Amino acid sequence: MNAYGKTSAPAASAPAIELVGIDKRFGAVHANKAVHLTVERGSIHGIVGENGAGKSTLMSIVYGFYEADAGEIRVGGRPMAIRSSADAIRAGIGMVHQHFMLVEPLSVLDNVMLGAEGGALLEKGEAQARRELARLEREYNLVVDPDAIVGELSVGLQQRVEILKALYRGADILILDEPTAVLTPAEASALFSLLRALKEQGKTVILITHKLNEIMAVTDRVSVMRRGEMVATLPTAETSPPALAELMVGRRVLLRVEKKEHVPGDVALAVEGLSVVDERNCLRVADVSFAVRAGEIVGIAGVAGNGQSELLEAIAGMRRPTLGRIALDGRALDPAEHGPRTLRRLGLLHVPEDRLRTGLVPAFEAFESAALGFADDPAYGKGALFDRQAMVADLAAKMEAYDVRPRDPRLRTSKFSGGNQQKIVLAREIERDPRVLLVGQPTRGVDIGAIEFIHRRLVALRDAGVAILLVSVELEEIMSLSDRILVMCGGRITGERRPHETDERDLGLLMAGVTERAA
């Protein structure tokens, strides 16, 4: 039988997608355990779960990126053999991946046509693609210049190209994997209006996310995954964020961070007129000044790529500022001695944004990763040789205190989950009694349970009088942790707010560069 034959029209009531007993293992990891899922036609269906819960694996199976070990996929009521992305596309399934599948040096038109060129020569297909793009533009208000080079577009526009690609191939079912991770709040709400418009046209949308407020805002039904299993599917109207969080983690979770009124002390870190020009001669940080007091968390909000990373690196001594001064405890740092080593000695510690590239060495055993930057600590051995026993014991104690799982200091760093790796970095830096702590994206790719732990730890540190500079692209995190919020856009600070005097809309405007003066 031809799986794609048009022998019988699907019954009007048949669900868009049904997954029956999908099972998938990667070696020892049981990523999907007999998963059942029914997605109604013409609905927006959310899938939530912690990292590693199996959401992305499940959707990759639906999109033909992996093949399930067991189970059946039914599209429109008919069983389908989806062995490759080509099969999925033929079955009317489109996917917008978290990391865009775009060819950056090519034009929007070329990207849209790739794989659906409409003939051996491009010319005829190009004319047709232009007409079709114009139609989609009218129908969904999806405006993108077809001749623009994709690599030069903003992230929001690139995502639009991904959606256009799927629609151009005639997708009836659109899967979006963490689509808002890279968007400003304004771009995210534009995306949600688009999803609603698609739903009105009868398309089915599957939204994978870990942001519960997005689930509440846009979905009709929501499914929760935990450790490879589908634990619940509920109408969104009948649930709430705390209930979903509990389902995801398997226990009660505190979504709001409890914290006392802060008691700021003296200025611990002062930054004056800091500018950073990068390797490509681009001005990434432009004349930024601020101060962080002891016992205070200052959060820097902004869409990724607006200079926060460079600012953090410049303060941490990983990147040389082009202009400006940095002072610790009122003492200006000599640029010549401004390096990570000196800064550590002066009590400025750093949890870098990208734990796998700068925070840890994935190939090292955990206890080695946990000693990075402190290798000359006499506790780790005298002379040229390490006292490995002492290093292992040191990390074992920290693993206990930070609930790192598994508690094996000899396990290779890359074998830990994202949340546990992050705890190893945090433990390494925090346990050195910082006066100033720089923290970049502390909960990126970290499960809800671990997020709760990390947040409480940071607040405890602040109550103990540490000055904390927090850089995060998660607005919720910035709003719930910070005592003061600075917003960066295009390398400049576009505004300062107190968390109780602001909301996501207000911060979103600042993140998009709309300042008070311009308004």
Place this chain on the structure above:
Amino acid sequence: MDYTTLLTIADSTVRLSIPLLCACLAGLWSERSGVVDIGLEGKMLAAAFAAGAAAHASSSAVLGLLAAIAVSMAFALVHGFAAISQRGNQIVSGVAINMLAAGLSAIIGNAWYGQGGRTPPVDGAARFGELVLPGAERLAAAPVLGPFYAEVVSGHSLLVYLALAAVPVTWFVLARTRFGLRLRAVGENPAAVDTAGISVAALRYAAVTICGALCGLGGAYLAIAQSAGFLPLMTAGKGFIALAALIFAKWRAWPALGACLLFGLLDAVAIRLQGVVVPGIGQVPVQAIQALPYVMTVVLLAGFIGRAVPPRASGIPYVKER
């Protein structure tokens, strides 16, 4: 320098740049698909040997060419298997191909013919002779352009015209066809190609096969068009200069022709300058002049071409994530 001298230099520029051009376009196809190939030299050498041996055995230049292409494609598929299917290190595989080709051609050549690795000289139908283009003799008398047509454009072997024709063909296929679009995409972001439902491996195998065919053309030209038989190590580093030309041309077809002609010109001038007494310096040593193209390569690559960004995925085996 009179016009006749210029024409002679132009003529030898064309002749000398053809093997470079074949190898450069071969590298272009391979690298645009994301497979780095430093084995161009080895493939060309193996092809030259195959051309010499087959032409000698069959007394047919065409069979020599086909043998060259077949052997070169076989080497290309070995590289493809290592780089695409086995996800091996593409540099190591390329180096292995170079060493294998140099060793095998010398040993087999010596075993078969006992002439120090050479293949027996061939002539007549076993070589690609020089074609006289229509009207070349009649137009030779015409001023300026006439001799240019007769000397530089006309009077090359079929393989020269094939190699030159490969430039617009390469450009057209890459820029204007479905296959070309997919090939450009797979060299930049294979995951995008994979998720579009296209086989990454099939595209890359197609590209390395084309690469093999072009190296075969270059090898056959060296052995049975430019020369009259195979000589050990007769490629003399042209496969590596071609890689330099490829970077110089920023992985594009028409600039590749320009780059290869420039390197060919340097070679032609170097040959011309041998034994010439330069005022104030005296006779320039032959070695210094022969080094000229290589010195220029270093100078050009070091400073004169601006940023040359290779295809982003080149050299990286494609593995599905997670």
